[in-house]
Amino acid sequence: PQQNAPAPGAAPTAEQLEPVKAAVRALLHQPEYDDGSAGPVLVRLAWHSAGTYCKETNTGGSNGAGMRYEKEGGDPANAGLQHARAFLEPVKSQFPFISYADLWTLAAAVAVAEMGGPSVPWQGGRTDYVDDAKVPPRGRLPDGAQGADHLRFIFYRMGFNDQEIVALSGAHNLGRCHGDRSGFEGKWVNNPTRLSNQYFKLLLKFEGKWRKTTLANGLQQFVYVDEDLAGGEGDEDEKEEGLMMLPTDMSLLSDPQFRPWVEKYAADQDLFFRDFAAVFAKLLELGLKRDSQGRVVNDENVEDGYRS
Ligand code: DDH
CATH class of the missing domain: 1.10.520.10 (Peroxidase; domain 1)
Incomplete structure (x- = not known):
């Protein structure tokens, strides 16, 4: 035994x-x-x-x-x-x-x-x-290529509401997309092994600067590359890789019911942590x-x- x-x-x-x-x-x-x-x-x-x-x-x-x-x-x-x-x-x-x-x-x-x-x-x-x-x-x-209607279809089926959908999405503060897994590429935040409310802050901070790109496999995602850092000379390791958002992530900004929660979580990490733990x-x-x-x-x- x-x-x-x-x-x-x-x-x-x-x-x-x-x-x-x-x-x-x-x-x-x-x-x-x-x-x-x-x-x-x-x-x-x-x-x-x-x-x-x-x-x-x-x-x-x-x-x-x-x-x-x-x-x-x-x-x-x-x-x-x-x-x-x-x-x-x-x-x-x-x-x-x-x-x-x-x-x-x-x-x-x-x-x-x-x-x-x-x-x-x-x-x-x-x-x-x-x-x-x-x-x-x-x-x-969920399919990252889609939008707010799809998020509601998927998460309402599980019994979640709009606030809970946004709180759960904050998990994208962690990790990255892999071309050989989902087909999308890159990470959402600069420090992807630390949970924080940075994902929400970045969604808002670069609003209007997230650029839609089409990957070689045909998938579309949004990227932000800081030109000053990206083009920089010097150490390969210090070059900015650029950050990304999926179309589903961007729908949290454009949807009128989701957006207020993005703003609340960006402004208050304690609130995000409380809601994230519960959901x-x-x-x-x-x-x-x-x-x-x-x-x-x-x-x-x-x-x-x-x-x-
Ligand atoms: Fe996610 N997610 N996720 N996600 N997710 C990916 C990676 C990670 C969607 C698509 C993708 C949640 C919601 C959604 C994590 C946690 C959570 C990738 C990249 C895609 C694509 C996979 C790869 O290539 O390796 C979509 C769409 C949604 C949505 O519609 C809301 C939720 C709710 C969570 C959660 O944990 C609560 C994490 C962590 C990763 C990083 C994985 C890794 O290997 O790194």
Whole structure:
């Protein structure tokens, strides 16, 4: 039996989770990977595992960790997330008691805190049982090439409102786009391994200066390149790479319901952190039905009559 593992059928306790969290913290620093941190791609893994949820049909969501399998893992929207899963594999081997579904979501909460963000309330107890009837169809995750109507279509399906859509979008303060994953290129902020409200500030600061460009693959995105820095002489490393926004990011500026929240979050990082912690926690809980022990109940475990 695993040392200090939860009793069968019980969710892990805070004490049992402490060494798991420490192991996640220890793997975040990845000098050879991207901008030096596994944090951003771990956040994206948790978001894509949960963001398939549909409240009408009660399908999708983080429980089950279905992205381990081709049907969900092979969705082009999930390209690149195998890196995040690989980062966590040694932690899973070291602590087999934690489900993949818990590990992926917990790792994101740990990463957000380690990258200077707020403490995201997180509760364990997810299982790795994949209910075939609940496997989400592909195409439930947002398409960066689209606009405000698409954002509402996607996020209202999960049960989020306009304020929550904007708060969640602040996660683009982290990480970058990869040409070989989404096809888009570049990062949103200069320090993409630190959570702050910079994304909102930059949206506003360079309003009118974001330039629409078409990439070689035909995708369109918005870029801002500071000409003084970009053309500069000297060290290759010190040249500005330029910053980017997706069309969906830009729609937060142009939509009259989204925009006031961009302005509020740009002006008040504490407010952004509070709202982000709440909405990210809500995202990670989508679709979970818990028993009195906190353990997630799968329909197969539901006793006859329970649902009537
Ligand atoms: Fe995102 N995101 N995201 N995103 N996202 C990408 C990267 C990252 C959209 C598209 C893209 C959220 C919302 C949206 C993160 C977190 C979150 C990339 C680039 C695209 C494209 C992927 C790649 O090439 O590697 C769109 C569209 C939306 C939307 O419609 C609102 C949300 C809600 C979150 C969240 O976490 C709450 C993170 C982190 C990344 C950086 C990943 C990395 O590897 O770095």
